[in-house]
Amino acid sequence: MIQDISPSRLDNSFRTQQPQPESIAMCFREGKLLAAVTDGELRFPRYHELAAHSTEPVYLFSVDDESFFLTDPAAEPEGYQYYTVRELRDQCAGKYLYAAFTAYHLHQWYADNRFCGVCRGEMQHDDRERALVCRDCGHKIYPRINPAVIVGVISKGRILLTRYRRGYAHNALVAGFTEIGETLEECAAREVMEETGLRVRNIRYYKSQPWGMAQDILTGFFCETDGSDAITMDDSELRAARWCRPDEIELQPQQHSLTNEMMRLFRDTNGHLPPEYAPVSTEIPPQKTRIYFTRHGETTMNAADHISGITDCELTENGIAQAEQLAAVCAEHREIGLIVCSPLKRARMTAEIIAEKLHIPVVTDERLREWDYGSYEDQPRGTTPDFQAAKREFGVRMKDGGESLLQLAHRVYSCIDDIRKQYAGMTVLCVCHGGVCRVAETYFRDMTTEAFSQFFMGNCELREYEV
Ligand SMILES: [Zn+2]
Numbered sequence: 353m354i355q356d357i358s359p360s361r362l363d364n365s366f367r368t369q370q371p372q373p374e375s376i377a378m379c380f381r382e383g384k385l386l387a388a389v390t391d392g393e394l395r396f397p398r399y400h401e402l403a404a405h406s407t408e409p410v411y412l413f414s415v416d417d418e419s420f421f422l423t424d425p426a427a428e429p430e431g432y433q434y435y436t437v438r439e440l441r442d443q444c445a446g447k448y449l450y451a452a453f454t455a456y457h458l459h460q461w462y463a464d465n466r467f468c469g470v471c472r473g474e475m476q477h478d479d480r481e482r483a484l485v486c487r488d489c490g491h492k493i494y495p496r497i498n499p500a501v502i503v504g505v506i507s508k509g510r511i512l513l514t515r516y517r518r519g520y521a522h523n524a525l526v527a528g529f530t531e532i533g534e535t536l537e538e539c540a541a542r543e544v545m546e547e548t549g550l551r552v553r554n555i556r557y558y559k560s561q562p563w564g565m566a567q568d569i570l571t572g573f574f575c576e577t578d579g580s581d582a583i584t585m586d587d588s589e590l591r592a593a594r595w596c597r598p599d600e601i602e603l604q605p606q607q608h609s610l611t612n613e614m615m616r617l618f619r620d621t622n623g624h625l626p627p628e629y630a631p632v633s634t635e636i637p638p639q640k641t642r643i644y645f646t647r648h649g650e651t652t653m654n655a656a657d658h659i660s661g662i663t664d665c666e667l668t669e670n671g672i673a674q675a676e677q678l679a680a681v682c683a684e685h686r687e688i689g690l691i692v693c694s695p696l697k698r699a700r701m702t703a704e705i706i707a708e709k710l711h712i713p714v715v716t717d718e719r720l721r722e723w724d725y726g727s728y729e730d731q732p733r734g735t736t737p738d739f740q741a742a743k744r745e746f747g748v749r750m751k752d753g754g755e756s757l758l759q760l761a762h763r764v765y766s767c768i769d770d771i772r773k774q775y776a777g778m779t780v781l782c783v784c785h786g787g788v789c790r791v792a793e794t795y796f797r798d799m800t801t802e803a804f805s806q807f808f809m810g811n812c813e814l815r816e817y818e819v
Contacts, residue, residue, distance in 0.1 A: 643781075
């Protein structure tokens with residue numbers, strides 16, 4: 353999404369500071385922003401490139417170590433021209449695009465509030481916080497942000513896609529601004545009803561997105577139809593509204609919007625959204641579910657032969673190479689649609705390498721973390737002779753606050769139960785740990801106590817189970 357500019361960071365905290373020669377100048381004219389675009393690369397003039405300024409510069413925010421100022425140059429420097437933020441959105445990406453949207457939001461607010469709504473006096477910048485204060489009566493106002501909703505409506509394994517009658521030409525979801533006196537969830541239900549005539553339920557929050565271009569904060573929700581899924585489209589707002597299966601979804605050309613991310617999540621999970629957003633009603637016909645299990649790549653603690661349960665550690669270079677190798681193997685099993693991953697770092701590192709190669713999403717599940725070995729954690733394996741014996745006990749908790757094998761089995765079994773239910777018909781890869789893989793094996797196959805304690809899973813070894 354547009355705000356995902358990590359490792360860069362937009363710092364919006366208020367400061368009173370003067371521009372330096374290298375500071376970035378955000379210059380607007382009739383709603384357009386002065387910039388230069390070369391092969392999708394966005395640039396703004398530096399302060400020293402501007403000859404003179406007709407207004408006092410206003411500090412806006414910084415991105416990493418670059419400060420952005422709102423200013424009004426007497427003349428445009430060579431090589432720059434004015435673009436609408438929409439034009440920039442269609443051509444560019446990255447931190448400068450996000451800066452352009454945010455600067456536009458503030459510019460628009462300043463431009464719309466030159467005079468006091470109470471006494472018609474002139475507004476001026478407050479010197480302690482981002483606000484405008486009336487010179488005459490002291491009335492103070494803060495930047496206005498309009499809440500709006502984006503709604504992904506699901507029915508029978510399909511999602512409701514729309515196209516707006518005006519403005520944006522590509523696929524979208526139901527959307528609209530929140531009105532006075534309603535909650536975001538009520539707004540979501542009302543907008544769906546107004547635009548498509550559908551009644552919805554189980555409205556669940558997904559993510560939000562600051563969308564400076566329209567002066568709003570978008571809040572994304574997934575929900576499902578309540579009753580009929582027959583669409584009655586509002587012709588004045590929409591020119592299309594239809595149900596789409598995951599493979600029918602045509603995404604937006606850019607990766608900027610929350611809407612696009614929600615559509616992509618539905619497409620990439622083959623309609624099986626993560627449990628926290630998934631529809632409660634399961635009207636999709638059952639298909640074969642396949643679950644692969646793997647153990648993370650070699651870690652620093654593996655290499656040192658230390659016991660690593662819930663203790664976090666990094667992959668070694670060898671471990672990274674193992675994960676890359678596994679990613680290549682998984683790429684041949686093209687049907688893997690989703691990774692469910694332990695929250696521990698070594699598993700997440702492994703999962704991310706595979707996910708990047710396969711272009712599939714990663715969902716973290718707490719229940720896949722390794723067995724909590726209590727005070728055996730981070731001990732050298734050689735100096736803890738009773739550790740092997742402790743692992744053979746079913747109902748005894750690992751000493752000093754650890755888990756018993758039955759507790760471990762309880763959470764791993766419940767996780768597999770949920771994967772089977774939520775991702776029915778899909779092929780899922782679980783990236784976790786040796787101890788978890790061993791328990792998973794017993795979920796699918798009978799094992800004697802002896803076989804169980806002998807079970808060993810190599811780093812990035814792959815096991816397949818069909819449900
Ligand atoms: Zn006033």
